[in-house]
Structure formats: structure tokens, C-alpha cells
Amino acid sequence: MDGYLNPESADFESRPRYYIGQHDSHRPDAVTDEQYHRFLNSGFQFVTTPITNQHFYDRVVELYKTHLKEREAWGLSDAHKTNQSLPGPVVPTLTNKDTSYGPSNYVGSLVAYASPWIDLSSEDTLISSISRQVLNLELAYAAFCGARSVIIPGPRQDENGRAVMQYARAIQEALDVASRINIIIQMPMFREPGLEEVDLTLSEVFGPTKDKTASGPQEIDLFSAWDSWNSVRSVCKYNNRLFVAIRIPLRAPEKDLQERWFSEPLHYLTLSSKVFQLNKAGHPTLSRNQQDLINRYMRLKNSPWLLLSDVGSDDTDITTRKAEENIVDFPTLSEAANVPKRSQFPPLHPYVAYLKHLEKKQPPFTAMEAPALVSFQDWLQSPLQPLADNLESATYEVFEGDPVKYNQYELAIAEAMKEWKTLAKPVSSANNTNLVVAVAGAGRGPLVTRVLRAAASTGTAIQLWALEKNQNAYVYLLRQNELQWNGQVTVAKTDMRGWPGPDPSRNAKVDILVTELLGSFGDNELSPECLDGIQRHVARPYGISIPESYTAHLSPIATPRIHADLSGKVLLDKNAFETPWVTRLFQIDFVAAEKVPGHPRFQQAWEFVHPVEVSEADRFLAEHGASARYATQGTGSMAGSSGTNEHNARHCHLTFVCRTRGVVHGLAGYFESVLYRPREAGREKVEISILPDQIDRKSRDMISWFPIFFPIKQPLYFPQDAELEVSMWRQTDDTKVWYEWIIEAYAWAGPKTRIKVGASDMHSSREVGCRM
């Protein structure tokens, strides 16, 4: 049928697939075989089904009524009118009259739907007890029959927050009652007047009538539905069998809310017929904003399924709506063309047809959405230990496969060579006019190649060193020098920190030192410590380090998915929440507002600049080796340290502003680097960046680095108009380097009063720190 189903087609898998289902909120009993197949034939891929039927409902209502009468008959004394000791009714188990749902060969393709008339959080303890019993009976039976997932109507609007915990507790138990199936909570994106709570619950059938319109038009609280969901899944400890189905609203809400739901475990997007508009030809359509919303969510690695709700089993709904809206029916040519096939292949359901149209209209996958890259989304990698471990050739090959990065390096090297010739060469000693370049940590030599190319393009005579501590890569470098570099390179097998320099007898210096030691957070793979160990060989004052400097950047994020992942990992690895993870962050929500003067979404934590200025005393010590320093050592800031690496410790305190309420699971970390900063005014810096708001401008399509993620163990909730105060440290005890981080939440209570509302634990990667 469609191109994307044909592997030969150019369309194949070039955009996300839609998986479309049908839900009828008034279906009186389980879906029959005949119904099921009719839905499949009209283009649906799955169907929902109630678990129990009207007979069961009537029986439960009767049970409740009888109990009320009995209660009345006891004529309780005033003192005990509210006596909870009175035993409430126990809902008897299901019989075959209560349900026609059962095992079948397609039961796994049916999505079971829990009875919408239960009220798990009713203030009437009888009703909430009956509701829990009904839910547990239904879930246990659905699990027995082979259901894979059950949708449960979400908690009702809960103005004073009293009820949601009862609801949450019932769901927590439901996950135990049905210990293998997925539970999906049906939520609105926000509680939109007119689209809310169509089903009457037991509480509403029996309780005092609440005049919902009496309070008049209220301000819509956009985040209240998300808030309820957050309470439920928090009580359920981010259980990985708990998902959310969100109702697409009539009007797509503000971006902040859309992105919030983007980060949540979306299993379904439900669309009722009400959210579609009929166009002049009588076809159902969605607005541009609604389409964008769906397109956005479809880009998730596990894209949500679409559930059409109350759209009927055929086009009756459309016919009725057309009649109401006085739309005269003119079939289009393509529809007319369908007519002959009608008897054999029933036409697509009109809403399905429209969604299939939208499916094809989606923008195709970009290069960054290639399946190989998508598989890395939100997947946690432990950071490298580049100093302690030797890398394998394949790892080098991955790093080398990023042309953007090496192009920027070559540009930086060429710029440095040009400027060096104007500034430094005239004052350097006449005996040595060749520019001395050293590539330290050369690996398999990609930067060596770039240095040679830069020298050629700028016509610079150079003397080139390649240093490498990995004895295996050293072999490769020697071979490269023979085969590719015409023996122009002096290859040395050495840790750069122990290198005696280009010509120790003459105390010769390096003019340009080139390294690629940067990690996702800039300094997290110990670039500062490595460069400290070699910088005594850099000529002063005109010696150049490429990179010249790098900065680390942070932004607080919500990432329920990674939090759930870590909650599992921590059972095997007690440091899971104390580890900075390298990960391609994707299904996340940046909780900080984007454009607040002085408090941008991405903020710089700190900077490292090379070569480092050192005091005369330190220079003396450096010349005479590190051991000389121990003669005058102190204690440093950390237990067990002697202060020798104290100058590479860092601390920052950043304030992020959050407009809407939310929850933070940790900090996303990024870096930027100035590879070369011209000394001459007016010339441009050569930079690379992985900051989301800078990468396209500074190093578009650079894929060498994913971001880093600093988790917090306990998700930190914050109210609207909050400020997150982030304290972060780069710590060192002279033998290793690690990070520490803590987030505090403040809120504005009135224009002048800032109140603290909570804080995370102090986190530390000391136990998994990077060894020097």
C-alpha cells in the first residue's frame, strides 16, 4: 500500500511510523471477534476493550446501595456517625456474566481499559474501597487473560491536593496485583474546560451534586494535570511499567507544557473526535499547532501510539457532524476512485485516513536522526579513564570519524602558524627559525596529519613531534610516519607529563602544542592536569596551546527516563547516582527558562586557560620536577591531598530561573572550547561547542561528543517562579579528580520574599573519579 511498508521504496523508514488504535468510551462489553476484525479492516492497528460489562456495574451499584440501607437500619448513635469500623461491602469475584473478555489469539493486540466509573480517590471511604477492589479484580483478570497493557482513567481534578495520594497508592498496588503488564494512566495534557471528565464516577452517581459551573470561569492551571501525574509516578517510584496516555487538546498549549510531556513516558496520544475540525469538504483535520505537537512527540525513540477516541466504527460520526455543520458532501477524485474497491477492501476510517495523510507529511529523518544515532538517545555510558586505560584502535577510529572537529583544529593550527610568524618569529633566536609543533596524545595521528596540512597551506617550515603513551598506538604512528608523513615527524613513546622536551640539552621549547584531551564537560578527562605536566616545554611568552581554553556549562533538566534507568542501575552499582554519565540527552525537558537576562538556560561553570601562568617559585619547582614541591607541601582542601593540584580545583554557584513548576533530575553538562584565540585584535576565534544553542553556529554537525549528565538521587520538585541554585565543584586530592554537585530550590512568595523550598543531597563522584 504505502511506500514506507516497502523496503525498496525511497520512503521506507524515512520518517516515524504511526500506529493507530480505536477506543470507544461507551462500549458496553468486550470487543467481539467480528468488531475487532472490522476495525482492522478500516485501518486501525489495535482496539481498546473494556474488561467488565454493564452487568458487573449494576451488581456493584446494587452492592453499594444495599450496604447504605443496612447502615441506615443500624440507626447509629450520633457519636459514631462516621464510624469507619462498619465493614464495607467486599466486591465478590467476577463470574462469566460480568465479562465477555477472555483469552484469545489476539488478546495481546487489544488494549484493556479499566472501568471509568470507579473513583479511587473518593472522600467516601466506601466508594474508594469498592473502586480499589473493582480495579484489582479487573487487572488480575486482564493479566490472567494475557493482556499486555491496561489503560486506567487518571485522577480527577483535585483542587486542594488531598485526593491524588489515594489514587497514587491504588496504582502502586495495581502494579503489584498485575505484576507483568503495563499500566497506562490516561491524562489530559492540561485540564481543558469542556473536554474534562466525561464519565460519571460512582462518587458522582451517589454523592452530593457539585455544581461545576457555579464557580464561574476559572483560570486554567496548565500544569495541574502534569502535577497529578508526577505525584502518581513518584509514589510508584518511576516504575518502568507505568506509562502515560495524554489527550491531545483542542488548542495546543504553550511550548513549556508540550516539552514537559515530551520528557515523560508517553505511550499513547489520544484524540477524541472533538479535537478535529471538519474542513469545507467535510474531512476531519487538525490545526497546524496540533500537527506540530504530534510530529514532535513522534520523534521519540519509542514514539507514542495514536488512539482515536469515540470516533465510531465507521463514518457515522463524520456524517452526523457534517449534518450539524451543514456541510454538503462532494467526494474528491481519489475518494471516487476508492468506490469500486469498497466491497473487497472497506475504505479507511475517515479519521485514520487523515492521520495516515499526516504521517506521510512528517518531515523526513535528518542525518542526526539516523538509526545508529537514535539508538544512543538517553543511553548511559560511563566516562572514559583515558589516563589510566589505553584506548583501542576502534575507539580512536570513532573519534577520527568527525570531520567537523578536525577541520576546526586545522583552521586553528593554520591561524596560529600565521600569527606566530608575525609576532614570535622576529624575536626568536636566529638559530632556530623552524616552528616547533608537538602533538601530545597523538593517538593514531589525525592531528599530526592536520598539522602537516596547515603547515603546507600556510607555507610554514616546522619541526613536528608526536607524543603518545599508548605503546600500541605508537606502532601505528611509526607506520604512518613511514607511509603517509614521509618521515617528517619525530614520534616519541611517552606520557606527555614525562617528556623531556624537544631538545633537553639546549632547553628548546615548543611553539605550538596541540592536544585533543577534551571530554563532554571540557576538563572531565583531565586535560588541565595533562597540560600542566607538559607546559614547561612551551615557549614563553609566544608559545601557543591549541586548545587555548575551554569552558564547562550546565543546565538543570527533567529526565524521568534516565532517572528510572538509574533507579534500576543503582541496585547493582551503588554509585549510579554519583556518576557523571556521558549520554545523548534527548527525551528531556530543560526546566530553566530560556531567556532571562543574567540567567540564561545554559550557564558557564568555569574555565581553563593554557598555558597556565605560574609564579616564579612554581616555575622553579616545575623545572626541577614535581618532587621538589613536596618539600613545602600543605594539606590542600581535600583530606589526604598536599595541595599540588589545588589550582585545578574549581567551584561555581549558578542561579537558574524556572517559570513553571516542575521537577529536576539532574544537570546536563556541555563544553565549549576556543581552539585558537588570536592575539591581534579584530581577528576571529576558532571555536568548537556542543552547547545546544551554540553548536550550529560554532561547529555544526559535530558528533564527537555527547553531553554529560550529573544525576541527583531524589528528584527535586519546585513550584512556579522558582530559582534553582546550583553549586558545583571540581575537586582533586592530587591523585584523582572528581565532581560534586547540589541543587537547592527557592521560590518567590510575593515580589520580595524568596523562600527556600528544598534541596538535593550533596552528590560526589569521588569514588568513581578520574585517576591522574
Add this chain to the structure above:
Amino acid sequence: MDGYLNPESADFESRPRYYIGQHDSHRPDAVTDEQYHRFLNSGFQFVTTPITNQHFYDRVVELYKTHLKEREAWGLSDAHKTNQSLPGPVVPTLTNKDTSYGPSNYVGSLVAYASPWIDLSSEDTLISSISRQVLNLELAYAAFCGARSVIIPGPRQDENGRAVMQYARAIQEALDVASRINIIIQMPMFREPGLEEVDLTLSEVFGPTKDKTASGPQEIDLFSAWDSWNSVRSVCKYNNRLFVAIRIPLRAPEKDLQERWFSEPLHYLTLSSKVFQLNKAGHPTLSRNQQDLINRYMRLKNSPWLLLSDVGSDDTDITTRKAEENIVDFPTLSEAANVPKRSQFPPLHPYVAYLKHLEKKQPPFTAMEAPALVSFQDWLQSPLQPLADNLESATYEVFEGDPVKYNQYELAIAEAMKEWKTLAKPVSSANNTNLVVAVAGAGRGPLVTRVLRAAASTGTAIQLWALEKNQNAYVYLLRQNELQWNGQVTVAKTDMRGWPGPDPSRNAKVDILVTELLGSFGDNELSPECLDGIQRHVARPYGISIPESYTAHLSPIATPRIHADLSGKVLLDKNAFETPWVTRLFQIDFVAAEKVPGHPRFQQAWEFVHPVEVSEADRFLAEHGASARYATQGTGSMAGSSGTNEHNARHCHLTFVCRTRGVVHGLAGYFESVLYRPREAGREKVEISILPDQIDRKSRDMISWFPIFFPIKQPLYFPQDAELEVSMWRQTDDTKVWYEWIIEAYAWAGPKTRIKVGASDMHSSREVGCRM
């Protein structure tokens, strides 16, 4: 000297002891032998000493200045003015010129005092780095010398909350650097203008001068000092070597703040000479409020030590102050009497003399403060498993030792007998005019004795049963019946739930059922389930259960001490934070405001009433045994249950109001019980209660029950004007009973906007639940 030092004296240990020390904030070097002994002779019991001296200070200042000059000399470019890469100075280790402090035979009696001029949270990274190094050098050296504790000046006022985390992190490390000594943070009770920050730190010496008075008179934020302390100890994870020393203020602050500090690990109360007033005779005195404050703190199990600060080594300070205040010196008779001893025993330091006077003026220990009871303060006991385990005789003996409880029971039984005779006897069958009483769970028989006494006092003819499941206690009961009760009692060895009743063949009933199955939280030892199992034998409608009803009550509390204790316990017992602990709560702070209409400090969670009304269907089932019920069982609310105990499940949602900001560590639980509720109007209920605000009125001096404590794992911080929403459940799956609890914090941001600010985890004692 004083009576309390003499074990023969009546005063001996009848009131808390004062332990008085001396601190001089301007002492230029370590205390010498001669000074130390002079202090002891003038009445002090310990002395503080600086660790380093002026020489060290000068050296550090010089180091800092030299570094600044060097920095200037580098003439950094604008781009890198803030370059943190510049290595800061490493403070060299101490030499013998830097300190005269050292090991001595009294070093353990000296309290080391860290240099007050460091600023651990300076925004100048050089100063904060130097400060951390200085602190670590001093601590490491003090630990080497044998110091047991070091006092560190607390964090400075921190208006925007940016600095305290740096301070906290340094203290966390300090606990590692000095891994065996106690660290005491010196804090004011609140930041009182005029008494603050007397010492200049490095930052103030070198930083831009802040005009402290420019901002004019500010509103005092009473809780900001406590808030800083809370941040520090939270980062240090409630380390049990971390204490606080609080400065007694000029004016005792409001009760809320006093009680907050009462709950903290107070090690010292420091009193500077400024907080004393001179009376007309020139003697230093404290106000009534200050005295009350000290008296209150001295009642702690580990009462704090008193540290007199800057009061001089003799009476010079008094002389100066007298001169300033024009007070003419008239020695009192007792002072005149001291004169002859002057040469041999130096007179007490005037401030010490006054404190010793206050010490003697303290109210003596009450009965409830007897050493045996004090040792139970905040000590955690696991709740009993009375159904699953058999108690030992000694345990019964403890329970029996509370006359208050049994007196109330006897009163209730007598009242019930009297009323039964007017109401029930006239309508009961003529054949059986004896009142049938059953004591179920009779133990060693204290209630049997009380029933017999009540029958005698009311002239009631009774037929008395004693039921006991513990075969060992059964032997004791038989013996008692022979020796004490003249064989008036029918003793049966049976679980009350399996008892066939007083005369199964005639289907005879019990008129008064007496039990003592209550736990600290009322229903936590399964009284409801036990009574369910026997109530079918209670006559209707006039049968009586004593107790007639009981209620459970809650209040959120701060209890850092128990939290710290549990943080240790949890390493060995993963359920430590999921266990309701029975404990004599003492060093706690009730965080809820006392008198808020509708939201009192202590709120009722739920109630149980006996006998329970049951439906006809249930009555039939009960008569025919529990097994009949399984024929129609459901699922109940809990996984694995069939709903048979569903009526003993409970849920409550309570709202507590907190005026001041604070932290909550869990819920204190209590119970009240109506032993007998007269059916006739106008007669008084017979009650017992362990509620702090009710016990004195309802059952004064009753010691049978300590409160229960429901902990939360993560302390929950809340801002001022907060509301704590407590959800609690009594859950059951027909095989056991357990509790679940969660606390959510809301705050008022403006008069109409209530915002959620955080929540605890959902806690559950399911794994340690009470087996039925």
C-alpha cells in the same frame, strides 16, 4: 563544696549539672599550663585554646599579599581577568613557630578553637581556598595532639544563600580530615544585630568594605541562623560527630526558635559577658527568660556545656563594667566570708559563681525525669508482635506496674456494671441473671483482679472468664485463681479468636468483654483484629467492650537525633526508615503550630469502635466461621488479599499548619481510648490518653505507653507559612497489618496561591508489619 558533689547529700544528682568553660576570642596563642590551672582554680572545668598563633596568621596574610602582587605583575589580558587557572598559594605546613599548642596530659580537657579569621565561603576563590587549607592544617594538627573536639566559627550571614554550601562542603571534608574528633559549629541562636561577627575574616581584611549599616534597620530573620545550620548538617548527612554551639542572646527569642534548637545536637551554650546585666550590687545576672532558656536545655539527656566567652581570667571585666556603669562595690556577707580563704583557694570567677548559683536554683528532677526513664529518651524500640510472639513474665510485670492505667480500667468496669444493671438486666432472660465478664488476653491477670474488685464495689454477681493463648501465662493464671481469686474465675487456654464462647450449647453471650490490646498508636498491636475474632460472643444490643473505642493521633515533628540514629541503623536494617518505632520522644520539635482553628497540633487519624456492627450476611458468616466467607471472597484493596479484613483498613488525610520554616523527620503517633462510654446522657466517659496535651487531664502519670514514631527517610524541608499534608493508611492483606505514610509540603505564596514545595517518599511498614 556543693551538695551535689556529695553522694550522701539530698541534693545529689537531683538536678542537672553545669559544666562550665572559658573562652577568650582574642587569646594570641595556645593556653599555657599556668593559665590552664588558674582557670581551673577559679571554678572553670574546661578552657578553649586557639590551635595556631599570630605568627601563623601573619604568614598566611603575607602569602596572600605576595600572590596578589605576582598576579598583578602578570598583567593579564582583559579576556582572562577572572582566570581561575592561575595557581593560588599552597599554605605550607605548620612549624613550631606557628603554634605552641601540643600534646599534654590535659589536652583532652582543652577545647580547640579554629582560627576565626578564615572565611570558608568567601566569593574570592583564593581566600576560600586558603581558608580551607588553614582549617585542614589546624584540624589535622589538633587531632594529632589528642584534641577531642574543635569549635569552628559558623557561616557568616548569607543573604542570598549562595555561600553556605561552600561552607558546608568544607565542614564535610573537615570531618574526614579529622576523622575521630567532634566538630562543633559555633552559631548564634539568631542573627542578633550588635552581637554578630566580631572577628574580621580574611575577606573583610582584604575585600571591598561593606557598609553594614547602610541598609538601615532590617527585619530580623529569626530562623536564618538555624537555616544555615540545617544546610551544613544536611550536607554532612547528620554526622554524629557534628554538633552545634549556640550563643545565648541578649533577649531570649520566641518559643518556636527555642524549641527548634532544643531538638538539635547542642554541645555548648556560649555566653559572652555582654548578655549578662550587672545588678545594683555589681553582680552579673541573667534575665528570667535567659534562665528559663538555659534550664530548658539543661534537661536534655546530654545536657550542653556552658562556655563563658570573653569574661576575662579574673574579675577585671566586672570591675571595668562597674566603673562604666557607676556601680559602687558593697560585698555581700557571703562574699565577705570568702575573703579569708582568698590566699589558699582563689575565689570563683564572678560569672562562674553566678552560674553555680543558677545551677542550684534549677527545679529538681520530677518523677518522670528519674534516671531510669531518662535513659529511654529517644531510644528506639521495635514494636511488639503480641499475636505472633509469647511475652515473657517480666514484660507482663512492666505492663502491670502502671497503677494509673488499671485504676482507669477498674473505674470503667464498675461504671459498665452499674449501667448494665439498669439497662440490660431487666430485659435479659430470667435464667441467667449473672453478669458474664470475659477478660480476653488476660496475661498474668491484672484485669481479672480489677474485674473482681469492681464487682465487689458495685455489688454485682458475675460469672468471670479469663482467656489466654500463652500457655506459660496460663499456668500463672491457674495458680492465681487458686491462691488469690478463690477459684471464682474460669481460666481457658485459648486464642480469643478461637474461643467457642461461655456456653456453646446454650449459645450464651458475654455481657462485658475486657481487653488490653492497645499499642502506642491504639490499633497497632491488632486490637481490632483480635476483637473481631471474639465479638460474636458479645451479647446484643447491650453487650459492652472495654475499651469501647480508641483513636490514633498524629503530629509531624523534627527529631534530628532520631534521624541520625536511623541513618546509622539503616546500614544494617534496610527497613529502619519503614518501621514505626516505639520511643519516648523527648529531644524533638513539634513543627505544627499549636493553636490553629481546625488544624490543631495533634490530629486524629481514625477511630475503632467495639463491638462492630455487622451486616446480617457477615453475622451469618461469623457464626459459621471465617472459612464460610472464602466462598464469596473478592480481592480487597491489597495484592494477595481477599477482602476479609478490609473493614479494618483505614485512611486519613490531615493538614498541619507551620508558621515558621523548618524540617520534618517524621510523624509522632499517639492514642486515646474511651474505656467506657455511658449510654445514659450526662454521665462521664472513662478515658486514657497518651496525647501530650491530654495525658495530664485524662490519665496523669500513666507510663505504660511511649509514643510511636513514623520516620521519613529524606528530611522534608518546608518554608514559613507552610502546610504539611499527611496521608496515612492502615493497610491489611488478611494476613498482616501495616501502615503507610507520606508527607507533602505546601506553602502560601501570597494570600490566595498555595504552592506545592515538596514531598517525602511513600513509606510502608509492609515488610515489618504486624502478623495476624
